[in-house]
Amino acid sequence: PGRDPKKTIPxxxxxxxWLRVKLGGEPWHANHSVYSYFDRFGESNPxxxxxxxxxxxxxxxxxxPGFLAQHAQDARDYFDGKYPTxxxxxxxxVMGxxxxxxxxxxxxxxxxCSCPRCKALLDVSQPIAENTPGAEFFNGRYSEYVWTFANxxxxxxxxxxxxxxxxxCAYARYFLPPRNVKLEPNISVCVTKQVMLYAHPxxxxxFNDTLRAWHKRVGELYIWEYYLNQYFSKFCAFPWITPHLIAEDIAFLKTVGVVGKFVETSPWKSRxxxxxxxxxxxxVTAKLLVDDSRGVDExxxxxxxxxxxxxxxxxKAFFExxxxxxxxxGEVFAHKASGQRRSWEIMCPPAKLKEFHEHIVKALALATDxxxxxxxxxxxEAIYKPMEKHCLEYAERNKSRRSLACPLLTTPPTVDGKLDDPAWKQAARTQPLVGMTMEKVEVDTIAxxxxxxxxxxxxxxxxxPHMDKIVATHNKPDSLDVCLDDDVEVFVDVGRTRQQYYHFLINPNGTMADRAVGMGLDAHGIGWNSGAKVAVARAENGWxxxxxxxxxxxxxxPKPGEVWGFNACRVRRGGVKDHHGxxxxxxxTFGGFNTPDEFGALIMAQSEKSDSVGQTPQPVVELAFEDETASDSSRVSTGGRASAKLDRSRDGKPWDASCRVQGKxxxxxxxxxxxxxxxxxxxxxxxxxxxxxxxVMFWFKTATEADQCLLASTTTAPFWLMNLSRVKDKRLLRFMLATEPPTVAAxxxxxxxxxxxxxVAVTLDRxxxxxxxxxGEPRDSVDISKxxxxxxxxxxxxxPYSHFSGCMDTLQVYQGALTPPQVR
Incomplete structure (x- = not known):
């Protein structure tokens, strides 16, 4: 209904x-089977x-026992033909x-359910595999419980x-085979999985080891494959088109007895x-499932x-x-980078987008009929143009990271939920919170x-505006179910590790959960107790x-100048159209909240000043080279925020007036x-x-093509270095970084x-x-997320690691990674 029949495929x-590509086969189905029970038994059997x-x-x-008996009876009634409609x-x-x-x-x-019977099985959990993208969702946390039910x-x-x-289905928290349940011979298992993650070894x-384990446990094995790259990004991600990866996977599936494969693609607006x-x-999937005698390249x-x-x-070049x-x-899945950043900073930044454009332009020119x-x-129009749109929009939106100066408060606030203390006028104030991809929303939440x-x-x-519809059903402290309500969430990454952070969730009841993530506690870090004080106040038009x-x-x-990762988030559930909130x-974050690489910078201010940092960039260190250089002890001005001295190697010559020359x-x-x-x-x-x-940016000129060092911060880890060097007969400007091996280079x-x-300039967005x-133009980037x-x-x-030959002028150091327009 509502579709234009002219645009609908007959x-x-x-x-x-479907017949031509031989899709389909024996009728088979496995999916969530108990959604009907509320209408059927909610009143009679609570x-x-x-x-x-x-x-x-x-x-x-x-x-x-009553539910299990009814579910078995539903299956019998279906098999006996009692539900023709x-x-x-x-x-x-009826799901059969x-x-x-x-x-x-x-x-x-x-x-x-937390009744004693259920809790005893829920408490028998399997550990979540570490350093394995996908394992946080696909694991065995509740395998004993769910497979006991199905069995x-x-x-x-x-x-x-x-x-x-x-x-x-072997799905989500019951993906792994149960350890203590001997499965009945009439169980058919559909293993859900995500082959797009296979780029990470x-x-x-x-996933393959899990399939081997299931193959040993059951007589019939199916696959539910997620070709869902675009669904969760609302079709804003880099396209997932990997036919060789699919072919390799299908060849493996046939070795572990898989008899059928269902593919879920990304629906959006239309199905x-x-x-x-x-x-x-x-x-490619359909071709190889029917006949794998032909190679994927053929x-x-x-x-x-x-x-x-x-x-x-x-x-062909475009898709290859x-x-x-x-x-x-594949390594991008190993850290919690957002899907948007994976797409448009790592896999397809603007410079790479140009290469796709060249191929599509050639194809358009050749295909005239x-x-x-x-x-x-x-x-x-359906692949390249959306890539171009989302890549360039992301680059524009993500020009600068959010930052705040965290002031010292003269008087602490009284924690009563009301923002009427003078402290909040002195505190740093965020910009209004925005959607996950920077879209504006209808209410301006301020932190x-x-x-x-x-x-x-x-x-x-x-x-x-809909206080009568807010969701606030959870009152148990330290339960992550708080996130199922309307809530606010605070993320604090002390020292900006991008690996460890503290997470606070608070709903309108004042119920709080706090956890320490990445610090060796339980799987969710919920065992940590902050001792934080929290209070909530409700009003007619908000809370x-x-x-x-x-x-x-x-x-x-915290010391003045120390940088922490920080984010302030909110989820609205009542009064919004999206059932996900x-x-x-x-x-x-361009993805989920728990993405520490995308947190903003919270800079510990030296005083009570609470201005946002970085709105109008000013150098914190500047070497203008206007001072005399008559001797080694000559003064070097830096703008007051650093100390500098004229230095030389042991066998170097003293500084003299000849070093002071006409600059830019x-x-x-x-x-x-x-x-x-x-x-x-x-x-x-x-x-x-x-x-x-x-x-760091500066002017320089040289007349020699010899290898030479421009800037350095030592050469033993941790270090960074900018030099001019020849690599494979090509003269390059190189920036190298290593806080741990291996060294990376732009x-x-x-x-x-x-x-x-x-x-020249180098911007480090840690x-x-x-x-x-x-x-003035960005020429090359390197992923430094590790x-x-x-x-x-x-x-x-x-x-001093190799000496520069030439002149320099106006060397400036800025806090923050400046955007290309700011560099220009």
């Missing part, structure tokens, strides 16, 4: 295509529901297909229908999603030739580049932050929160490699550069050695990218 054509509380979408008590009399779809009837819980990983249904049905199957091994993006993955070459005609070569980007960056011209235009010598204080002002977190609990003693945050503006500094002179700059601790983001074509002034700029350690508070200019 059913006959669709069925013919004790069948989790903790005796029936609700739509609530879990059942999966050990209750496939609807239960009191409502709800052919000889299969499913036994799968409600689709939720929380809200399980009990299968046992009863087998007594009356021995030739029928109970189908169920640990994930590939984890069809982006068919152009799904074409290659689904086509299938692909035939497809490119027949589908794109004269444009086959550039379209796409797959190569996924396979080359139909049907090939229409097909290439489809790929341009405040300040500190004294004992506490970190955070407050929220949460306007709410407010005050939170006081003891610094001692976070093992923190409306998530907002101060520092956009005023005077500059001349460096002679034979004299082995350099400048040493020592940064004060309160600048926060060792763990913070920073930018490489840009060096400015010509023409004895003319050129401007946890993200280091970017080299040459003459280099989270502290650097040193020292920088040398012009040496």
């Amino acid at each position: 059913a006959r054509d669709m069925l013919l295509w 004790d069948w529901f989790a903790d005796g509380k029936p609700a739509r979408g609530a879990h059942l008590c999966y050990t209750h 496939m609807q239960f009399p009191k409502g709800g779809q 297909a052919g000889d299969y009837y499913p036994a799968v819980p409600i689709d939720s990983s929380s809200g399980w 009990a249904v299968a046992r009863e049905v087998r007594k009356t229908h021995p030739n029928k199957w109970i189908s169920t 640990a994930s590939k091994k984890y 069809r999603g982006n068919m152009a993006e799904d074409l290659l993955p689904v086509y 299938i692909l070459d035939e497809h490119y030739r027949l589908f794109y005609g004269p444009a086959a070569a550039p379209m 580049k796409m797959e190569a980007a996924w396979l080359a960056h 139909d049907p090939y011209a229409t097909r290439v235009r489809l790929m341009n 405040y932050v300040g500190r004294d010598d004992k506490m970190l204080y955070v407050a929220f002002d949460c306007p709410e 407010t929160v005050e939170l006081a977190i003891p610094l001692e609990a976070m093992k923190a003693a 409306q998530a907002t945050c101060w520092s956009p 503006s005023g005077f500059g500094c001349a460096f002679d490699p034979a004299a082995k002179r350099y400048i040493t700059v020592n940064f004060p601790e309160d600048l926060g550069l060792p763990r913070g983001d920073f930018t 490489n840009a074509d060096a400015p010509p050695a023409d004895d003319q002034w050129h401007h 946890g993200k990218l280091a970017t080299l700029h040459v003459d 280099h989270k350690g502290a650097l040193k508070n020292v920088m040398t200019v012009g040496g």
